[in-house]
Amino acid sequence: MGRWEPNTRQRLAKAALELYSERGYEQTTVAEIARRAGLTERTFFRHYADKREVLFDGSEELRALFVTAVAGAPGSATPIDAMAAGLEAAGDLFHDRRPFARQRYAVIDANAELRERELIKLASLSTAIAETLRDRGVEEPAASLTAEAGMAVFKVGFERWIAENGERTLSALMRECLSELRNVTGGA
Amino acid sequence: MGRWEPNTRQRLAKAALELYSERGYEQTTVAEIARRAGLTERTFFRHYADKREVLFDGSEELRALFVTAVAGAPGSATPIDAMAAGLEAAGDLFHDRRPFARQRYAVIDANAELRERELIKLASLSTAIAETLRDRGVEEPAASLTAEAGMAVFKVGFERWIAENGERTLSALMRECLSELRNVTGGA
DNA sequence: ACGTTTGATGACAGTGACTGACATCGATCG
């Protein structure tokens, strides 16, 4: 046994999500989060750069998964097919985390600062994917455009997945969105 | 003549852009911006909600222009063609503001908080355009996907316009990006 | 076994963004 309770980060993240859900993001102070986790405010900031970041612990995992899937697509796959492989992987990741995803989405959706943070995480993901596509030989601006278009599919698909009641899987919804994107762009 | 110097907002915006350029966003305090504009910190916050917002005075103008162009596209235009009309209008808006756009972009690009704010402004623009497309009879998720894809074209085109040395117009670059997007999505 | 080092945490003071409440005062209205 250590001198302190283990899983400090998770305890902070759990306390934060609870408090943000119960009383709202703005009405929660970092000191309260720390106190619920049995820690001090200073320790919170040793684990998370700021009050928003505590909701985005999974970003790195998602990025790694996405990038691996895109990089691992067959060499013969088109850019958009590689992107689709990434979307499938992301869909699988969230498959059994829907309740958590919904609660987290509700908190983020209710606050502009948190939406900003969410957007920059997706933009960072897009940048990483564009780089991976370039590694696959895709030229600019095709790489960035493919990544950004894929993020659009992810965003719209994710919101629909959260909004409905489990009728369709996230992967299925993203496939539909990708198909619809092909329709509206009415490509080559 | 009023009791105070006129154009308070513009003076604050000018002072802020100057100081953010000279010393960086983080190294500038709101009190310094206010002082350079001949005002107090409290007055700054009466005109701008926060330290970031002072760089985004033009967002509303861009949104109005964009939405008007999309709404005004011929009824026979496809969603993506209506979107293209909005991109053209935006391209025209920036045409004679390139030096200002570059300076502002450099400031925003150098700071994560400012990039976050930029992203939420573009997301808000996307939402407004999606609504306009729905008013034109476009169903979901096609409306949101078209708007998001259009934003991707705007983003990538804009960055290239800032990066190069005036060889091509913003409108021309966005047309190229839109064409490239059609290629990569390899649509219907 | 025992002194040393390490690493996570606590304690505390400080900065700066942002807010609420109240005072000021030239311009405008009746």
Add this chain to the structure above:
DNA sequence: CGATCGATGTCAGTCACTGTCATCAAACGT
């Protein structure tokens, strides 16, 4: 000419976030 208004100033206060030093259990080395 007095009442009102609107933009600003003044000031106190909260809270996010940071730097610095103290603490102390555990792991390590001898």
